[in-house]
Amino acid sequence: MNDANRKKLVDQAPADPGATDEMLSSQPIGYWSGLAHEAVTRCLRDEMAKVDVTQPQYWVLNAVNGGAGAGAGAGAPGRAEVGARLASLTDARETARVIDQLLHRGWLRAEGPGSGSGSGPGSGSGGEGALHLTEEGEAARVRLRGLAAEVRAVVHEGVGEEEYVAALRVLRRMIANVAGR
Template sequence: MRPEMQPAALQPLGFWTVRAGEAIRARTRGRLAELGVTQPEWWVLHQLSMHSSGMEENEIIAIVGPNESDESIVDAIAAGVGKGWIDRAGSRVRLTDDGADRFHAAAEVQRQLNDERRQGISDREYATTIEVLQRTITNVGGDAWHW
């Protein structure tokens, strides 16, 4: 049996943000893996889904590289090309029909995961959590941005 925890206001934010990130990442990656998609591949598919004429590879890297690393995005693009989900014309990439199908399947999984994560959490509570985390990052001299 676990001992009783301290009141939430006395607990370390860093501990809980790390644990939340680990749990969310593990759950997301596990569900996407069921579709044969890595999380970096999902990020690339998602970006390309919003640009029917495609994007420059460096644009995708600049937008989603901070989620993990630029190298992981370069690898995800290469994997997408290898899997037939992405066409490459020079430095420009775009979704193939198979890539669009894979994106739609993965997007449905992401919708399900978002619903799961937000059970019992109001939109206001969710927004407050994000805003508090953003202010905390600023307060400690950090810099973060999410598209």
């Protein structure tokens, strides 16, 4: 840490959900970013639960559709590829369970070797069978995209686009500041 940064340091106050605007500069970022994560995730998952869907199911539907890290012109992914696409969000065993749930529900279909759901979560995780959305799965994905957009609107209420972008830039910078430490 250089001298200029030392001079800017402010004593960090204990986390305080009732902190006034004047007190915010001394509040811990981890506390506030954690609260935001918990509140937004809880709101989205509560809304999805009302239609009997989980957030990981939505992630898998999007990953199979070609989102969440698919390259341009990517073909139908197998279990292993879906797991890799979602690795930053959940672990491989959870992804395998969700794929099995969606196959059982009829929202996904699998074709080719290694595509069967087997006898338990992750049993068909060879990754060779291609996964596809069924008509019902695509309809569900589209409905869930609309639900996610509604939740996003609630979360963003009173927050302008410039404020939102600025907040994300600050968070990205803070993450970069501590990466690799």
